[in-house]
Amino acid sequence: MPQPLTAVLIGAGQRGYEAYGPYALAHPDEIRFVAVAEPHDVRRARFAKAHAIPPERQFRTWEELFAQGKMADAALICTLDRQHVGPTIAALENGYDVLLEKPMATTLVDCVRLVQTAERTGRLLQICHELRYTPFFSILHDLVASGRLGRIITVEHRENVSYWHMAHSYVRGNWRNSRIESPMILAKCCHDLDILFWNLGPCRRLNSFGSLIHYRPENAPPGAPERCTDGCPAADECPWYAPRLYLEIVPLLHVARRSPVLWERLAATFVLKYPGVAELAKRYIPGLATALDYRGWPLSVISEDTSPQARLRALETGPYGRCVYRCDNDVVDHQIVNMELENGTSVVLVMHGHSHQEGRTMRYDGTRATLFGYYYPTEHEIQIHDHLTGEVEIIRPPIGPLGGTGHAGADAQLMAAFVRAVRDPSYALTTARESLESHLMAFAAEEARVTGTIVSMDDFRRRAESMQ
Numbered sequence: 001m002p003q004p005l006t007a008v009l010i011g012a013g014q015r016g017y018e019a020y021g022p023y024a025l026a027h028p029d030e031i032r033f034v035a036v037a038e039p040h041d042v043r044r045a046r047f048a049k050a051h052a053i054p055p056e057r058q059f060r061t062w063e064e065l066f067a068q069g070k071m072a073d074a075a076l077i078c079t080l081d082r083q084h085v086g087p088t089i090a091a092l093e094n095g096y097d098v099l100l101e102k103p104m105a106t107t108l109v110d111c112v113r114l115v116q117t118a119e120r121t122g123r124l125l126q127i128c129h130e131l132r133y134t135p136f137f138s139i140l141h142d143l144v145a146s147g148r149l150g151r152i153i154t155v156e157h158r159e160n161v162s163y164w165h166m167a168h169s170y171v172r173g174n175w176r177n178s179r180i181e182s183p184m185i186l187a188k189c190c191h192d193l194d195i196l197f198w199n200l201g202p203c204r205r206l207n208s209f210g211s212l213i214h215y216r217p218e219n220a221p222p223g224a225p226e227r228c229t230d231g232c233p234a235a236d237e238c239p240w241y242a243p244r245l246y247l248e249i250v251p252l253l254h255v256a257r258r259s260p261v262l263w264e265r266l267a268a269t270f271v272l273k274y275p276g277v278a279e280l281a282k283r284y285i286p287g288l289a290t291a292l293d294y295r296g297w298p299l300s301v302i303s304e305d306t307s308p309q310a311r312l313r314a315l316e317t318g319p320y321g322r323c324v325y326r327c328d329n330d331v332v333d334h335q336i337v338n339m340e341l342e343n344g345t346s347v348v349l350v351m352h353g354h355s356h357q358e359g360r361t362m363r364y365d366g367t368r369a370t371l372f373g374y375y376y377p378t379e380h381e382i383q384i385h386d387h388l389t390g391e392v393e394i395i396r397p398p399i400g401p402l403g404g405t406g407h408a409g410a411d412a413q414l415m416a417a418f419v420r421a422v423r424d425p426s427y428a429l430t431t432a433r434e435s436l437e438s439h440l441m442a443f444a445a446e447e448a449r450v451t452g453t454i455v456s457m458d459d460f461r462r463r464a465e466s467m468q
């Protein structure tokens, strides 16, 4: 039995603490966190406590941690987008293998720099493109590669961001403004572009359209105050009314109401109908407590203390209680990217933030069959409609109750793959250079959208390399 991999965590926020920390706790024979860097005292302390990291291995910043030299096999970099480059280069230069959150970086030149540093130092640099590790996208990839659909002629891939996730992350939250973090096509769709590249190969040229239509001051209801909690006259009609999202957790109950698990469906429907009896009912209805006591993302983002009182305080004072029409947001709420691939396939990527539920849907039309894919938190289904026989095969890749934890289990699968790849790089499903391609497509799409041009990917790749 090999010794567990040792790792340091840079950034013990939502992803570091909630997505990757739990994997190490559940699999102590595979990976163990031995140090943490995190400036926020509460977050640093809670991670250190959960992983039994001694005080001398707790640091306020990545600079302090890496100044100690190499103290583990791997580094997980989970800082915000604009803070990826410094710690990743320091980790690679210090001999760590690195798991880096997506997007790699927020500029083209920095993405290329990271790839070149990984290649020069000979270290593993894996980007957290967790979709590749899901049963759904693995099956889709294998189906396309098998030739079962024939030659792929067109693909429509949709990233349907729910109205509440849009408001949480891209209107009120960290990714609302491209001058603060990333443009939405990079932040949200580098995953989708990675899947398209993985399945279909490189893009030859693309154009893109999109804008911010809805979340603007001129669309605010009459009399809407700066904050939902300041007595908004539109509270009953507004789907984004913050107490409904974060205190009554209505979107989560809607997810539970679509669950394939009967008790989750019944319990959620009951509470949506009789919210006043929720606390009493959860004592008697098995499973209801699980849904109502849920405290993970996005609730854990608005406040480290997730008690109802603390969440209300966060809405009264913090960014997540702001009226969605009165934020400092500038990222689009819809964007399409039209792509011509090198193999001739035409692809349309549609991203928007107005979906009833979160999820990706897709259609692949090949010369032998048409494929439909539905990747929702509580429903994963692939249909293959065969041209010759007219038969329809339905595949339902596995998911857990309520969609499983951490991206329907994908975060855990990504960690398992990273551990294997550090031990034996031949297990790596992808490389930093391959991940660069999805980022190049995202930057090219943003340039095409802003300038109204068609971007040649060869020119774009050459430009990226020549920036060094």
Ligand SMILES: NC(=O)c1ccc[n+]([C@@H]2O[C@H](COP(=O)([O-])OP(=O)(O)OC[C@H]3O[C@@H](n4cnc5c(N)ncnc54)[C@H](O)[C@@H]3O)[C@@H](O)[C@H]2O)c1
Residues within 6 Å of the ligand: 010, 011, 012, 013, 014, 015, 016, 037, 038, 039, 040, 043, 060, 061, 062, 063, 078, 079, 080, 081, 083, 101, 102, 103, 128, 129, 130, 187
């Ligand atoms: N793979 C995915 O699907 C996925 C999903 C969500 C977010 N992300 C990405 O994960 C990254 C982290 O997002 P998050 O939501 O966890 O953000 P977060 O703000 O919750 O966590 C980032 C943490 O980094 C810490 N930090 C800041 N400066 C630091 C420093 N100098 N040294 C060490 N730590 C420092 C912050 O205090 C914070 O706790 C982002 O790049 C985001 O885009 C990826």
